[in-house]
Amino acid sequence: MTISLDRETSQPTVTQLGGRIGARIDGVRLGPDLGEETVAAIRAALLQHKVIFFRGQNHLDDDGQIAFAEQLGTLTTAHPTVNTGSARVLSLAANKGMAANSWHTDVTFVDRVPAISVLRGVAIPAYGGTTNWANTVTAYESLPEPLKALVDGLWAVHTNDYDYAASAEEGDAVNYDKDNVFRRQEFTRIAFKTEHPVVRVHPETGERSLVLGHFVKNFVGLNTAESHALFQLLQNRVTKLENTIRWTWTEGDVAVWDNRATQHYAVADFDTQYREVRRITVAGDVPVSIDGRHSRVIEGDAGAFSSLDELIS
Ligand SMILES: O=C(O)CCC(=O)C(=O)O
Numbered sequence: 001m002t003i004s005l006d007r008e009t010s011q012p013t014v015t016q017l018g019g020r021i022g023a024r025i026d027g028v029r030l031g032p033d034l035g036e037e038t039v040a041a042i043r044a045a046l047l048q049h050k051v052i053f054f055r056g057q058n059h060l061d062d063d064g065q066i067a068f069a070e071q072l073g074t075l076t077t078a079h080p081t082v083n084t085g086s087a088r089v090l091s092l093a094a095n096k097g098m099a100a101n102s103w104h105t106d107v108t109f110v111d112r113v114p115a116i117s118v119l120r121g122v123a124i125p126a127y128g129g130t131t132n133w134a135n136t137v138t139a140y141e142s143l144p145e146p147l148k149a150l151v152d153g154l155w156a157v158h159t160n161d162y163d164y165a166a167s168a169e170e171g172d173a174v175n176y177d178k179d180n181v182f183r184r185q186e187f188t189r190i191a192f193k194t195e196h197p198v199v200r201v202h203p204e205t206g207e208r209s210l211v212l213g214h215f216v217k218n219f220v221g222l223n224t225a226e227s228h229a230l231f232q233l234l235q236n237r238v239t240k241l242e243n244t245i246r247w248t249w250t251e252g253d254v255a256v257w258d259n260r261a262t263q264h265y266a267v268a269d270f271d272t273q274y275r276e277v278r279r280i281t282v283a284g285d286v287p288v289s290i291d292g293r294h295s296r297v298i299e300g301d302a303g304a305f306s307s308l309d310e311l312i313s
């Protein structure tokens with residue numbers, strides 16, 4: 001489908017795709033200078049639906065994607081530890097079937113967890129390679145009261161040096177370079193460890209959401225076995241199918257998600273076909289717990305994070 005609407009006169013239309021998460025926006029040609037009204041409409045849809053999709057944005061290149069993302073907030077460095085060859089663009093390319101096929105929220109091992117990720121489908125395989133998102137706000141809201149009481153005061157340690165051996169696959173696609181060489185060493189060359197509340201208050205909506213995903217190492221005060229059991233229990237709530245939306249990509253699609261209210265998972269079922277998606281990340285603030293306490297860095301300070309800007313630009 002090709003969308004050729006006059007940017008000056010058309011209004012974006014928002015079509016809800018799932019009961020708990022996901023909407024498609026039509027009638028917008030993404031790029032710079034969208035105008036206040038359009039940006040406000042996009043932001044409102046994002047906050048409500050948590051992940052929004054734009055079809056047919058084939059005109060976009062990296063610069064256009066960056067220019068669009070800049071209207072949503074201040075951009076972060078492409079990745080805190082992986083040298084992506086670009087200051088802003090994280091390219092996730094694969095032709096050996098690997099993908100970020102483990103449920104996660106982006107970069108939760110630092111204190112300033114990114115607010116928004118903008119992902120563009122650059123090369124999309126003929127089959128497979130869908131991406132799924134889960135709503136971590138509804139996951140919290142639908143918890144029974146005793147579980148809410150349990151998580152409301154709970155904190156978790158997140159690290160980039162998480163237990164890769166414990167996951168069935170080798171984790172995030174950012175662990176691979178363009179020649180498919182696993183580069184965990186690079187991913188973990190600076191160890192980050194941050195304590196986040198398991199329940200954070202969303203800075204824009206005031207909603208409570210669960211902060212979990214595959215960078216969680218353990219819960220504060222619980223041993224490894226207890227942490228593992230509780231993590232599985234809560235993750236099962238987050239990733240329950242009714243709480244998710246699945247997107248089948250075509251080239252030129254753009255997905256934008258609220259990284260403060262979602263987790264995602266790229267399905268590694270495209271065999272040896274080439275797949276490439278490119279991500280721009282909008283900076284976020286330090287999560288705040290229900291009782292007003294901020295996340296705290298245990299290892300790898302914010303200074304190291306920002307100086308990486310120069311390192312990889
Ligand atoms: O490959 C995908 O569809 C998503 C990859 C991912 O986890 C990300 O872009 O943050």
Ligand SMILES: [Fe+2]
Pocket residue numbers: 100104105106264
């Ligand atoms: Fe991701």
